[in-house]
Amino acid sequence: MSYKPPYTNTSKIIKQVSEISELISDIKYIDKNYNTLRLRKKNRIRSITGTLQIEGNTFDEAKVTSIIEGKTVLGTMREIEEVKGAIEAYDNIEKYSYKNEKDLLKAHKYLMENLLNNAGTYRNSNVGIGGKDGVTHVAPPPSQVPKLMDELFEWLQSTDEHPLIASCVFHYEFEFIHPFSDGNGRIGRLWQSVILKSFKDIFTYMPIESVVRNHQLEYYQALEDAGSAGESTPFIEFMLEIITQSLKEYIKESKKSDQKSDQKSDQKILDLIMQDNKITIMQICQQLDMSESGVKKVIKKLKDENRVQRVGSLKGGHWEALEKEI
Incomplete structure (x- = not known):
């Protein structure tokens, strides 16, 4: 392995990985009725809405749902196409291999096909990444992008790092390279979910993006802090906290769902007995x-x-x- 992204496995990261692993174990005992197609759809909609809102799309979950259902909604053509592209990219999440660079390019094509002329291909121009104080990061020149992405995927394919950590490292390194002319944030967040899905299936429908949306300023700050530090450690710690919160919210919602399901079953059986x-x-x-x-x-x-x-x-x-x- 010729390239290893710089980061440090701090005691905080180790504790976070341990807590996440315990939460995943707890989910095994959640009533299987919670993991229904309806609830999977709900969480998928939350993921799509969250990742788009981070990039400035104004559509809420209701409008995204309407587009999925083929209904007409009011909005700019760009916002509508962003939603349609994100739906297509996420609908194929179970088909992607996280180690396959061609699959990432395919995901970008799904996402941006009706928005960019070069969807599914790396950029051929320079880009700067803006922050609250102007341009905070000038991405590597386009001539270096294919080599940098090849090295990043080579690392991803061969690393023995814990998938929770590897997914965060990839997310940060991907944003640092900024390989596309547009859609980098959306693809970076999507591909972290793809990596996590390979670790545990539960992440296929875990709406991590919606939690990131609720902490958007901290998300950007973590990216900036990692850039200033010259390693992804601050971003790893931030994203592991986001994953932790996502799992806790999932467990909380599942318990509510179980209680409602139990109450409905109680009443239905009682009604039949009375009849x-x-x-x-x-x-x-x-x-x-x-x-x-x-x-x-x-x-x-x-x-x-x-x-x-x-x-x-x-x-x-x-x-x-x-x-x-x-």
Whole structure:
């Protein structure tokens, strides 16, 4: 390996990686019902909206949803095309190989095809990256971009660094090189998610970009701090904190979803019992499309809470609801 990006694995980074790993383990115990297509779609919309808003797009989640659904929305042609490009780029996230430079170019083409003439190819002009005090970073000249990107991918392909750290390092190095004439921030954030997805599938639908959007000024400051330090360490620490917060929010939302799901199942089963006090567990399973173990779990909960009781035997007896509503 000829090139190694400069960074330091500080004690803070090590602690952050450990905390993230524990949070990922906690997610294994989240009710599988939470990871539904509807909720995946919601988080994907949050990712797309967040990454675009960072770049100044004014569309909110409702408008992005409308475009996904093929509805007409009011907005500038550029904003609409930015949303459509981001949808296409994220829709293909599971097809990208994080080690494949051609896939990154393909993602950029999806993202910018209707916005740039050279979408999917590296820039051929100089660029400066602006900050609150003007231009804060002059990217390497275009003649160096192919070589620098080749070296970066060579490192990514061969490094034995923890994927959480490697994803942050790549994100910063990519922004430093700024290989495209436009769309660099969006692709940098997308590719970090692609790298994280290869580590754990849960990151496929983790809306990290929306959390970055909520800390946009700190995001830019972390990039500037890393540039001043001459290594990506400050940016790694910042992004690991963003990932931590994303996972915590995911767990919090999942618990709320589980509680709502439990309440709905309680009421649905109670309603069926009230409609037919001789209904069997198998009939409940069929009507609610629930597993036998799931129905028995809810009925046990209803019994424990003195909301329903069984009178007589399983075959000849009947249910008795002790209340009419939750």
